[in-house]
Amino acid sequence: xxxxxxxxxxxxxxxxxxxxxxxxxxxxxxxxxxxxxxxxxxxxxxxxxxxxxxxxxxxxxxxxxxxxxxxxxxxxxxxxxxxxxxxxxxxxxxxxxxxxxxxxxxxxxxxxxxxxxxxxxxxxxxxxxxxxxxxxxxxxxxxxxxxxxxxxxxxxxxxxxxxxxxxxxxxxxxxxxxxxxxxxxxxxxxxxxxxxxxxxxxxxxxxxxxxxxxxxxxxxxxxxxxxxxxxxxxxxxxxxxxxxxxxxxxxxxxxxxxxxxxxxxxxxxxxxxxxxxxxxxxxxxxxxxxxxxxxxxxxxxxxxxxxxxxxxxxxxxxxxxxxxxxxx
Ligand code: UT7
Numbered sequence: 001x002x003x004x005x006x007x008x009x010x011x012x013x014x015x016x017x018x019x020x021x022x023x024x025x026x027x028x029x030x031x032x033x034x035x036x037x038x039x040x041x042x043x044x045x046x047x048x049x050x051x052x053x054x055x056x057x058x059x060x061x062x063x064x065x066x067x068x069x070x071x072x073x074x075x076x077x078x079x080x081x082x083x084x085x086x087x088x089x090x091x092x093x094x095x096x097x098x099x100x101x102x103x104x105x106x107x108x109x110x111x112x113x114x115x116x117x118x119x120x121x122x123x124x125x126x127x128x129x130x131x132x133x134x135x136x137x138x139x140x141x142x143x144x145x146x147x148x149x150x151x152x153x154x155x156x157x158x159x160x161x162x163x164x165x166x167x168x169x170x171x172x173x174x175x176x177x178x179x180x181x182x183x184x185x186x187x188x189x190x191x192x193x194x195x196x197x198x199x200x201x202x203x204x205x206x207x208x209x210x211x212x213x214x215x216x217x218x219x220x221x222x223x224x225x226x227x228x229x230x231x232x233x234x235x236x237x238x239x240x241x242x243x244x245x246x247x248x249x250x251x252x253x254x255x256x257x258x259x260x261x262x263x264x265x266x267x268x269x270x271x272x273x274x275x276x277x278x279x280x281x282x283x284x285x286x287x288x289x290x291x292x293x294x295x296x297x298x299x300x301x302x303x304x305x306x307x308x309x310x311x312x313x314x315x316x317x318x319x320x321x322x323x324x325x326x327x328x
Pocket of ligand 1: 027028029032033036037113152153156192216217218219220221224253254255258282284312313314
């Protein structure tokens with residue numbers, strides 16, 4: 001049995017936080033933010049709108065587009081670093097119940113910005129082993145809840161949103177996800193972390209405010225470019241697929257300069273590279289499926305086209321994937 005990428009959906013909350021808005025909050029400028037990151041605006045969830053609510057809206061679209069009935073979904077996996085609740089219940093469980101699914105397997109994973117590639121590999125493994133047939137994967141983030149809006153080094157980057165996909169069993173090898181790479185290295189844990197709020201915390205508190213993200217941006221940037229370039233070159237060499245033959249390179253949307261550096265190292269043409277960071281900022285585990293959804297809704301993603309995904313994030317974690325788009 002193989003795993004096929006059947007459908008994509010995404011959702012962004014209504015409220016927009018522009019660079020001009022941020023100019024009023026911290027010592028920054030639209031010019032600096034755009035030049036250093038490529039970001040113009042990001043979406044922010046409403047009060048009372050939780051990560052699971054964003055995930056449900058993205059998932060509804062993905063299920064509808066898969067042509068499946070909700071009752072056919074037999075597992076839900078959510079990648080998030082901003083869950084509705086810090087320990088339990090999992091956001092996947094809440095999404096599953098809000099969607100009205102039967103009581104299927106549901107759990108979250110924590111791999112920060114690489115989350116979507118991790119859940120893709122989990123779906124692939126469960127399907128190839130024969131344990132599950134139709135897996136709903138969701139990257140959902142309300143990063144505004146863990147962002148320090150007094151820290152200009154991070155608050156200009158992050159936004160909220162969700163993306164979801166349905167991965168299904170197929171006997172047709174042409175439809176199959178080709179390869180997924182995932183990796184992690186805790187040596188670099190301090191580059192990007194929420195140092196407080198857990199059992200390793202220096203503060204004895206679990207409130208949201210104590211769990212703001214902290215990042216050594218410039219160091220993270222350099223490791224990201226180096227690691228991503230190597231990982232993507234490795235996956236292409238292993239699978240003997242030429243960069244030139246990939247229809248869509250859909251990288252994690254952290255910073256346009258990282259996307260450009262990796263794209264250039266791979267000699268990608270501009271028309272191959274999907275860039276949405278300008279509109280949404282960095283939405284961590286949601287950024288790849290959100291970018292993919294934009295491409296799909298613009299009519300740019302067709303059956304059989306090959307997607308190359310890559311991501312890098314806190315942990316540090318990173319990964320890449322070669323995935324043909326295989327709607328029914
Ligand atoms: O998604 C997961 C992984 N995350 C990433 O991949 C993010 C990687 N990092 C980045 O995207 C970039 O490092 C940033 C956008 C966060 C920062 O850009 P940079 O080019 O690395 O800037 P920098 O940190 O080296 O700072 C350069 C200068 C500093 O001032 P001095 O020391 O040169 O006077 C900063 O204080 O820019 C200053 N600065 C700002 N100025 C205006 C930092 N943030 C801001 C800001 N507005 N928002």
